[in-house]
Amino acid sequence: xxxxYTPLDLNKIKSLKxxxxxxxxxxxxxxxxxxxxxxxxxxxxRQTLPFELRDxxxxxxxxxxxxxxxVIGSCGPTTSSRMDAFSGFILAQGLRGMIGKxxxxxxxxxxxxxxxxxxxxxxxxCGALLSKYVKSVKKVAYGDLGPEAILKLEVENFPLIxxxxxxxxxxxG
Amino acid sequence: xxxxxxxxxxxxxxxxxxxxxxxxxxxVLFALRKAYGFEKNRRAKTILKAIxxxxxxxxxENLAICQDTGMPVVFVQLGQDLKISGNLKxxxxxxxESGYKKYSLRNxxxxxxxxxxxxGFSPCIIHMDIVSGNKITLTLLPKGFGCENKSxxxxxxxxxxxxxxxxxxxxxxxxxxxxxxxxxxxxxxxGGSADYASLLAKKALLKxxxxxxxxxxxxxxxxxERELLFEINNLNIGPLGLGGRATALxxxxxxxxxxxxxxxxxxxxxxxxxxxxxxxx
Numbered sequence: 153x154x155x156x157y158t159p160l161d162l163n164k165i166k167s168l169k170x171x172x173x174x175x176x177x178x179x180x181x182x183x184x185x186x187x188x189x190x191x192x193x194x195x196x197x198r199q200t201l202p203f204e205l206r207d208x209x210x211x212x213x214x215x216x217x218x219x220x221x222x223v224i225g226s227c228g229p230t231t232s233s234r235m236d237a238f239s240g241f242i243l244a245q246g247l248r249g250m251i252g253k254x255x256x257x258x259x260x261x262x263x264x265x266x267x268x269x270x271x272x273x274x275x276x277x278c279g280a281l282l283s284k285y286v287k288s289v290k291k292v293a294y295g296d297l298g299p300e301a302i303l304k305l306e307v308e309n310f311p312l313i314x315x316x317x318x319x320x321x322x323x324x325g
Numbered sequence: 326x327x328x329x330x331x332x333x334x335x336x337x338x339x340x341x342x343x344x345x346x347x348x349x350x351x352x353v354l355f356a357l358r359k360a361y362g363f364e365k366n367r368r369a370k371t372i373l374k375a376i377x378x379x380x381x382x383x384x385x386e387n388l389a390i391c392q393d394t395g396m397p398v399v400f401v402q403l404g405q406d407l408k409i410s411g412n413l414k415x416x417x418x419x420x421x422e423s424g425y426k427k428y429s430l431r432n433x434x435x436x437x438x439x440x441x442x443x444x445g446f447s448p449c450i451i452h453m454d455i456v457s458g459n460k461i462t463l464t465l466l467p468k469g470f471g472c473e474n475k476s477x478x479x480x481x482x483x484x485x486x487x488x489x490x491x492x493x494x495x496x497x498x499x500x501x502x503x504x505x506x507x508x509x510x511x512x513x514x515x516g517g518s519a520d521y522a523s524l525l526a527k528k529a530l531l532k533x534x535x536x537x538x539x540x541x542x543x544x545x546x547x548x549x550e551r552e553l554l555f556e557i558n559n560l561n562i563g564p565l566g567l568g569g570r571a572t573a574l575x576x577x578x579x580x581x582x583x584x585x586x587x588x589x590x591x592x593x594x595x596x597x598x599x600x601x602x603x604x605x606x
Contacts, residue, residue: 171567186441216389217429225429226389231471231504253471254504254566275375276471276565277506277598279392280383298444299431313567323567324503 155309159207160248165270168314170321174272175309180209180251182303184230187294188238195245202293202302205242209249214299215279224286224305228279229253232271236260243267255324256316264316271316273323285310327404327459329606331411334463337604338399338420341465343428344602346389349380352534353510353574353599359536360508360571369569373508376564376597387428391598394430395467397421397449398527406459414451417463422447433470452524464531464603472509472596475501478523481588487544490515490590491553497592498557498573503566506596510534511557511576514591516583526593529577531601550576564597574599 156164158178168174181203183191194201212232216225232252239250240263248269253276256264264271275282285307293302316322349357357380361373383390399417403409409416425432425446434448435441456462477497481490494513501509514525541547553576563569574597583589 214392214431214433216392216394216431217426219387219429222386222388225431226383226392226394228392230393231474233504253506255502273565275372275379277391277596278375278379280386280388280390281375281379283388284382296443299433300444313565 158209160209160270161207162248162268162318165248166268166318168270168317170314170317170323172314174312174314176209176312177308177310178306180211180305180307180310181292182213182215182305183210184212184214184300185234186297186300187302188235188242190294192238192241195241203304206246207248208246209251210242210247211305212250212252215303216299218289222283224283224289226279227283227286229274229276232256239263243269251312261316261320261322264318265320268318270314270318272312273315274310274312282310326406326408328408328410329461331409331413331416333606334409334413334416334461335420335423337463337606338417338465339424339427341463341602341604342397342421342424342430345465345467345600346394346428346430347387348384349390350599350601354380356534356574357508357597360574364569364571366563366569368567369563369571372564372567373571389430390600391469391596392431393469393471394425394433395469395600396434396473398466398468399449399451400464400466400528400531401451401453402456402462403453404458404460405455407461417451418447418449421449460605462603462605464601466527466531466601468527469596469598472501472505472594475505475594476523476526476592478519478589478591480519481590483586483588485588487549491549491556493590494553494592495556495560497594498562499560501594502562505594506598507562507564507566507573508571508597509573510595510599511553511573512593512595513576513578514593515578515588516581517589518583519589521581522589522591523593525579525581526591529579530593530595530599532577532579534575534577546578546580550578
């Protein structure tokens with residue numbers, strides 16, 4: 153099985169093909185609806201972003217509260233298409249990878265091709281199981297958003313499937 | 326008249342919060358195992374295995390099966406010969422609030438749908454029904470919103486054909502596609518009014534998933550459930566939407582009388598993590 157590491161520079165991912173299974177290790181940032189809205193606003197008003205977007209990976213995830221004695225609670229992916237309206241803009245700023253579940257709109261597919269991004273899916277509805285691959289969690293921004301805050305996750309061998317590759321090849325046709 | 330203190334309701338709800346979020350329903354587990362056994366697509370089988378492993382791990386570790394611990398929906402069947410001392414609705418919400426906190430679930434509820442703001446654990450949605458007897462039945466359905474977002478309602482004509490209704494239901498599943506965590510359980514409500522059909526569709530998710538055995542006559546509800554399940558499983562959406570036989574585990578239909586001028590049909594899709602728990606007090 154292919155292993156990949158963050159930061160995700162183009163050389164590491166350009167040979168990956170839609171449908172391929174990979175294990176990701178390194179740093180990923182959680183962000184979902186409201187965090188995306190804020191990130192785009194921050195970029196438009198030229199504010200400093202809470203993390204470096206270049207070659208970064210965003211995980212569409214809002215975990216549960218963290219149970220005592222655990223690193224993180226249940227932490228599976230949320231529906232990616234809700235982020236479609238923002239993804240093109242964020243990819244243009246240097247974002248490399250996105251992790252979520254489900255299909256993407258045509259606009260995202262085109263943006264992926266144009267900016268050489270990549271879209272992964274992971275085991276949806278398996279948030280308990282996925283928590284095993286998270287080694288540490290740190291709150292980075294937008295704490296007032298509660299479960300929608302941006303978290304920095306250190307993951308080890310996080311299981312992914314390439315859903316849209318850098319050339320726009322897609323498992324969803 | 327039998328009396329029951331509201332605090333007993335709160336305690337019962339806390340217990341339901343735990344059971345529903347940590348332990349997958351037996352009938353759902355059984356259907357998933359069956360789907361795993363029947364699946365021939367290699368990748369679909371791997372994903373179904375992960376779903377089963379996830380359920381076992383969640384139960385063992387007291388972790389939520391899914392991070393989306395839902396919009397809690399509580400169905401109450403209140404016996405008319407039971408007197409609750411205290412505020413019933415407040416007792417239910419208090420059980421939700423303390424249960425979700427106690428078991429470290431997710432605070433997914435926005436107090437104001439337009440302003441959004443900081444999310445909390447409650448309120449839940451309560452559907453109240455008065456029944457005979459002196460008991461109260463409480464059922465908690467934590468409904469994830471990835472699949473709730475794929476709900477549909479259509480007001481058909483009374484002269485619409487069964488084929489038109491079937492197409493509508495199948496199209497609802499097609500439009501959910503890979504997004505709402507297949508394999509799905511499809512809740513369908515037929516009849517009543519617009520609001521009632523939607524409620525029936527949701528209630529249909531509480532119906533135990535039955536193994537389909539033998540032939541069910543055409544035109545009957547079991548027959549329609551069977552035909553729909555067969556056609557939906559020919560869509561090749563499969564687990565994670567990557568293909569396979571297991572697009573749906575079941576189609577559950579609930580019906581109710583309706584008006585001469587209409588035929589409401591609602592579809593409420595559940596993800597594979599269909600969670601609910603029930604208690605009678």
